[in-house]
Amino acid sequence: MAKLSTFLARQAILLHRRDKTTCLLTFNFIVNMAINYSVAGLRNPALQGAGEVKYYAKAQANGEVGIEQLAEEIAYATTLTDGDVVNAIRALVNRIKLHIQEGKIVRLESLGSFQVQLSGTGAESPDLYTPAMIEKVRLQFRPGTSIKKVLNPSVLKFHKVPSKKANDPETGEEDTEQTE
Numbered sequence: 001m002a003k004l005s006t007f008l009a010r011q012a013i014l015l016h017r018r019d020k021t022t023c024l025l026t027f028n029f030i031v032n033m034a035i036n037y038s039v040a041g042l043r044n045p046a047l048q049g050a051g052e053v054k055y056y057a058k059a060q061a062n063g064e065v066g067i068e069q070l071a072e073e074i075a076y077a078t079t080l081t082d083g084d085v086v087n088a089i090r091a092l093v094n095r096i097k098l099h100i101q102e103g104k105i106v107r108l109e110s111l112g113s114f115q116v117q118l119s120g121t122g123a124e125s126p127d128l129y130t131p132a133m134i135e136k137v138r139l140q141f142r143p144g145t146s147i148k149k150v151l152n153p154s155v156l157k158f159h160k161v162p163s164k165k166a167n168d169p170e171t172g173e174e175d176t177e178q179t180e
Contacts, residue, residue, distance in 0.1 A: 110146035
């Protein structure tokens with residue numbers, strides 16, 4: 001299904017210049033695809049192995065999209081070449097890295113923003129805290145308005161799939177039977 005959707009996305013972009021109606025119909029098919037999920041049993045980690053098992057959805061990716069494919073799709077939808085798009089994306093990544101290292105929040109309009117988050121050990125007082133106590137530096141992404149809109153569960157479709165690796169929450173042993 002992933003190969004079919006990639007093929008249809010490319011065909012829709014190719015048709016963009018010739019027939020906008022066909023392009024919109026093809027994209028409508030792609031937008032209506034579902035997000036795959038499996039179900040996993042988990043215990044409350046604060047209870048250290050005790051407590052009731054509850055079952056939660058875990059997203060299961062159905063493929064990846066790389067910079068080359070994105071560049072090709074963007075190039076077909078614009079007047080840019082594949083190489084121009086790849087170079088622009090690489091330059092964007094380099095600029096984001098630079099500004100993140102300067103401690104800035106990087107906002108990319110409706111896509112979202114990137115910001116550094118720190119964690120480490122605590123000190124008895126603010127005066128005793130040193131940079132050596134910082135143990136982890138993470139990059140937080142906060143989705144922008146257009147991304148938040150597509151992440152709304154009420155507009156998404158979901159498709160249950162077997163777990164890639166299922167663990168039995170009672171024993172911790174791997175469950176080899178995968179059911180849908």
